[in-house]
Amino acid sequence: MKKIVAIVLLLGLTGYGIWQALAAEQQNRKAGLAVGDIAYDFALKTPEGQQIRLSDLRGKPVIINFWATWCPPCQKEMPDIEKFYKQYKDDVELLSVHLTSQDRRENLSPFMKKYGLTFPIVMDEKGEVLKLYNIQTIPTTYIIDRQGVIRKKVIGPMTYKQMQDIISRLP
Incomplete structure (x- = not known):
């Protein structure tokens, strides 16, 4: 015994x-930008004025997608992002960062209507988060786990299937 x-x-x-x-x-x-780093924290506002802070989304995986309305590859991925959001919005946070420093704000609403977008969009009007995340190419997407750790960075448009595969492999 x-x-x-x-x-x-x-x-x-x-x-x-x-x-x-x-x-x-x-x-x-x-904190940093490499896989395994804690994602840099930031706060941006939606077109309606609601502030969203990345660190407030911890507890769920987060997809941060950097894009602009004038970007053809961004336009290509929007239907897949919307499909993913509708399917997984209860399990995954989506933070869509509209780079308004390179795109006029008035282009956003018609773009959202054209593609039927319902996911949260925040605006980087001064390009501060663009610089913080060293975004060189759009679209660029970061996949962050429940604890705020970067697990994947994807440069270029993502498909619904890619998003599903990446999220299903998160711890």
Whole structure:
């Protein structure tokens, strides 16, 4: 009986040690743009004036998509993003960053109507988040896990199937 208690105690202490090490690793992650980094936090407003902060979305996976209305590859991926959003909006947060520093704000509403977009869109009117995330090509998409860690970066348009595959592999 003493051996069983000792084994259970040893297993419990080992498990606790592993849990503490993982928690410390998570806290020591740096903010950045590489896979494995904590995604840089930012806050932007929707066209209606509601502020959305990336860190407030933790607890669910987040897809951050950087795009503009004038961008043909962005236009190509919008139907797939909308389809994904409708299917997964209860399980995944979608943060669509409209680069209004390169696109006139008045183009957004007609674009949303044309493509039937219902997902949340925030506006980067000063290009601050564009610079923070070093966006060189649009569309660019970051996939972030429940803890705010970047798990994938995709440059170019994404398909519904790609989004499904990536999200299904998140821890």
